[in-house]
Amino acid sequence: MNQKFLLIVSICSLILLTSCWNRIELNELAIVVGMGIDYDDGKFIVTAQVVNPGEIAAYQGSGGNSPVVVYQEKGNTLFEAIRRITTVSPRKLYFSHLRLLVYGEELAKKGLGKSLDFLSRDPEIRTDFYVAIAKNSKAGDILKVLTAMEKIPAQQLFESLLASEKAWAPTMPITMDQLNLDLIGEGINAKLTGIMRMGNVQTGEKLEDLQQSKPATILKYDAIGVFRKDQLVGWLTEDESKGLNHALGNVKSTVVTIPCPEKGTANIELNQTNSELKTEVLGHKSKGRIKVVLKGNVGGVQCKTLDLSKQETMRFLEIKTEKEIQQNIFKALHASQKEYKVDPFGFGEAARRSNPKVWHLIKNDWIQIFEKMPVEVKVTVKIHDLGMIKNSPLNKIKKYPAIQNQQ
Amino acid sequence: MERKTLMIIFFSSLLLLSGCWNKRELNELSIVLGLGIDKVKEQYLITAQVVNPSEIASKKGGSGKAPVVVYQEKGETLFEAVRKITTVAPRKLYFSHLRIVVFGEELAKEGIGEMIDALLRDSEVRNDFFITVSKNSSAADVLKVLTPLEKIPANSLFASLKASAKSWSPTKGVTLDNLVTNMVSDGINPILTGVEISGNVPEGEMNKNVAQTKPKTILKYKGMAIFKQDKLIGWMNERESKAVHYALGKVKSSVGYVKCPQGGKVVIEVVRTKSKLHAKMKSGKPHGFVKVKTQGNVGEVECHGLDLTNPKSISYLEKESEKNLSEIIKSTIQHVQKDYRSDIFGFGEALYRSEPNEWNKYKNDWNQTFSQMPVTIRVDMEIRQTGTINNSPLNKMENK
Numbered sequence: 001m002n003q004k005f006l007l008i009v010s011i012c013s014l015i016l017l018t019s020c021w022n023r024i025e026l027n028e029l030a031i032v033v034g035m036g037i038d039y040d041d042g043k044f045i046v047t048a049q050v051v052n053p054g055e056i057a058a059y060q061g062s063g064g065n066s067p068v069v070v071y072q073e074k075g076n077t078l079f080e081a082i083r084r085i086t087t088v089s090p091r092k093l094y095f096s097h098l099r100l101l102v103y104g105e106e107l108a109k110k111g112l113g114k115s116l117d118f119l120s121r122d123p124e125i126r127t128d129f130y131v132a133i134a135k136n137s138k139a140g141d142i143l144k145v146l147t148a149m150e151k152i153p154a155q156q157l158f159e160s161l162l163a164s165e166k167a168w169a170p171t172m173p174i175t176m177d178q179l180n181l182d183l184i185g186e187g188i189n190a191k192l193t194g195i196m197r198m199g200n201v202q203t204g205e206k207l208e209d210l211q212q213s214k215p216a217t218i219l220k221y222d223a224i225g226v227f228r229k230d231q232l233v234g235w236l237t238e239d240e241s242k243g244l245n246h247a248l249g250n251v252k253s254t255v256v257t258i259p260c261p262e263k264g265t266a267n268i269e270l271n272q273t274n275s276e277l278k279t280e281v282l283g284h285k286s287k288g289r290i291k292v293v294l295k296g297n298v299g300g301v302q303c304k305t306l307d308l309s310k311q312e313t314m315r316f317l318e319i320k321t322e323k324e325i326q327q328n329i330f331k332a333l334h335a336s337q338k339e340y341k342v343d344p345f346g347f348g349e350a351a352r353r354s355n356p357k358v359w360h361l362i363k364n365d366w367i368q369i370f371e372k373m374p375v376e377v378k379v380t381v382k383i384h385d386l387g388m389i390k391n392s393p394l395n396k397i398k399k400y401p402a403i404q405n406q407q
Numbered sequence: 408m409e410r411k412t413l414m415i416i417f418f419s420s421l422l423l424l425s426g427c428w429n430k431r432e433l434n435e436l437s438i439v440l441g442l443g444i445d446k447v448k449e450q451y452l453i454t455a456q457v458v459n460p461s462e463i464a465s466k467k468g469g470s471g472k473a474p475v476v477v478y479q480e481k482g483e484t485l486f487e488a489v490r491k492i493t494t495v496a497p498r499k500l501y502f503s504h505l506r507i508v509v510f511g512e513e514l515a516k517e518g519i520g521e522m523i524d525a526l527l528r529d530s531e532v533r534n535d536f537f538i539t540v541s542k543n544s545s546a547a548d549v550l551k552v553l554t555p556l557e558k559i560p561a562n563s564l565f566a567s568l569k570a571s572a573k574s575w576s577p578t579k580g581v582t583l584d585n586l587v588t589n590m591v592s593d594g595i596n597p598i599l600t601g602v603e604i605s606g607n608v609p610e611g612e613m614n615k616n617v618a619q620t621k622p623k624t625i626l627k628y629k630g631m632a633i634f635k636q637d638k639l640i641g642w643m644n645e646r647e648s649k650a651v652h653y654a655l656g657k658v659k660s661s662v663g664y665v666k667c668p669q670g671g672k673v674v675i676e677v678v679r680t681k682s683k684l685h686a687k688m689k690s691g692k693p694h695g696f697v698k699v700k701t702q703g704n705v706g707e708v709e710c711h712g713l714d715l716t717n718p719k720s721i722s723y724l725e726k727e728s729e730k731n732l733s734e735i736i737k738s739t740i741q742h743v744q745k746d747y748r749s750d751i752f753g754f755g756e757a758l759y760r761s762e763p764n765e766w767n768k769y770k771n772d773w774n775q776t777f778s779q780m781p782v783t784i785r786v787d788m789e790i791r792q793t794g795t796i797n798n799s800p801l802n803k804m805e806n807k
Contacts (some may be wrong), residue, residue, distance in 0.1 A: 069555040069621075077674045082663070083575045085664050086570045087628040088628075090563040091566060117796075120796050205620045
């Protein structure tokens with residue numbers, strides 16, 4: 001009996017213990033870190049930035065080859081183009097470590113729609129990578145450019161976007177997940193950060209370009225593009241992008257420049273933001289409300305006679321900062337309401353949350369309502385800290401007549 | 408007595424223990440990974456791609472030299488040309504690690520038969536490398552191009568052929584024994600994958616080519632060459648090559664698309680294929696049958712309004728794929744029958760297996776019979792999964 005039982009167990013386990021029948025070893029994979037999608041003549045052009053493992057290994061010198069390899073193929077569908085890359089690449093592309101997806105501006109204007117399904121459906125592709133748009137350029141050209149600090153350009157772009165989002169307001173890291181939500185969500189429109197190439201591709205794709213302290217071709221994040229459905233309709237300026245980010249509470253830290261009472265400017269460093277975006281649903285006369293509460297400290301004073309030890313001065317700085325931010329938000333609102341007629345803020349979504357029943361009645365006309373909707377913007381700034389010094393050393397520099405005047 | 412035996416054992420072991428009299432140290436060998444064969448004015452031009460060991464060592468960086476060296480020689484025969492290379496190479500060529508053999512298109516048109524013998528007979532050459540034909544260029548040029556990712560171009564070609572045959576399918580890694588069997592048999596003709604140079608060779612052979620993210624010159628597999636016995640008689644495009652592999656059941660995985668009912672495309676990822684190819688006598692004449700059974704997943708939806716949660720849409724997709732697939736297989740078979748008259752599918756062999764007596768009547772002029780043979784095609788497609796999401800996000804976007 002016991003023996004029989006054991007025999008059955010061992011035979012059953014033969015079926016179950018299949019070991020790694022479907023395994024792929026690391027050296028059989030082409031790890032894709034950056035992907036670009038362009039559209040040309042009814043066909044997708046897929047650009048894959050693949051890590052060249054031999055060149056980025058830590059313990060051995062490199063052989064002077066490029067740290068990443070870029071493969072490009074055309075196809076009737078996205079999937080087809082990707083698979084066709086195997087005819088040139090020695091390995092099958094592996095997408096789980098994708099860092100950045102770049103859409104060409106042309107494609108973004110035509111609509112991202114068709115490409116979205118594959119990116120969400122394929123089990124290999126995660127949804128934690130960032131999405132950006134190549135401003136004034138093809139996505140393929142962005143991915144060809146080498147970068148200096150991080151050997152892998154896609155990694156550099158990923159980190160640069162993270163860093164600039166943390167310390168500088170006009171960029172917006174949007175993951176695939178977020179983009180999907182914005183695209184299918186009611187009462188909100190999608191927005192993506194733009195990425196620009198400064199310099200030309202021919203020099204940027206060569207290793208030689210990195211042998212100088214200032215590479216001739218660099219990549220740079222620039223402003224935010226707004227979408228209607230899945231189509232790019234326009235770009236926000238830097239101020240407008242900042243305003244949008246402030247309204248959405250995306251700003252972790254940034255620097256605001258305000259004018260002094262007399263000549264010169266002062267900088268306020270903001271490091272805490274709370275924002276609230278609400279819609280008061282009153283049918284076609286709905287109202288929007290944005291409330292931003294910020295905390296910050298004095299970052300730099302570039303004018304004389306500003307007495308920071310006085311309460312009034314601090315209040316003055318706070319009010320100026322509030323004005324500045326408020327103005328940016330108004331600029332962003334103006335651009336979206338009047339110029340592009342899209343709702344990247346998500347006032348519609350806020351309306352749905354606050355009053356779902358009425359929302360169903362007005363959602364089809366939402367953009368028309370949003371266009372004319374008055375929005376109240378309230379910004380409160382509290383300045384807590386002055387930094388390492390009190391008054392600016394500029395105050396103590398005595399006024400000597402300029403030398404030239406004496407002569 | 409005992410001493411005598413010892414003496415005899417001692418002397419006879421001298422004869423047997425000959426040591427490594429035939430040894431060759433690793434640093435005396437030129438390890439050939441790629442071999443190109445062209446014909447130039449009645450002479451064979453041999454191109455050998457040899458590893459430069461110090462450049463590909465893993466523990467130290469290279470010194471900026473090319474990772475492989477290419478040697479070329481001409482000769483009346485393959486063997487002669489190979490041996491002649493020692494006049495330029497510092498070491499004797501060693502062929503056991505051969506990865507890829509490229510036949511020049513010109514040579515292939517004249518016939519590759521004479522070359523095969525030397526490859527088969529030599530004890531150093533193994534049977535695990537792939538054979539390809541260069542398309543629109545000489546084999547020599549193909550082997551000169553440097554590749555990124557895999558430092559050794561022959562390795563890159565080998566791996567790329569393997570990867571693309573596995574996940575894309577218009578290509579196929581053909582080994583020597585496979586080629587020879589198909590070449591000598593009456594009932595089947597060989598096919599070989601074509602390799603093309605995109606870009607120019609002088610740029611591609613420099614190290615600079617791989618010191619940029621997107622090399623200007625790359626090697627690319629494109630289409631399959633149709634042979635009649637040992638002569639190349641034509642090329643199939645990507646679509647046709649794929650169809651041939653479906654018919655032969657060689658497709659491991661591939662992608663293809665079908666049209667949505669409302670326009671747009673749906674991509675089906677094929678994950679498994681089985682095919683049965685046979686031939687029978689039907690009313691006194693040979694008749695071919697191709698039965699393909701494939702399984703696939705929905706890979707991508709590029710259209711609005713397709714409800715994948717509805718079993719009807721799935722069966723619609725299955726039907727459409729079956730229709731598409733049987734259509735391309737049919738048109739490919741017809742194209743090969745009409746324009747090339749070369750039985751690359753092996754219907755002749757199938758007939759031989761099923762009705763050996765009848766086969767004897769046809770075998771002398773099989774290709775002629777093949778070109779007029781009716782073929783029945785049946786495709787059975789089953790869609791199993793839809794990936795990580797159900798309906799396309801496009802559907803929801805449209806509702807906005």
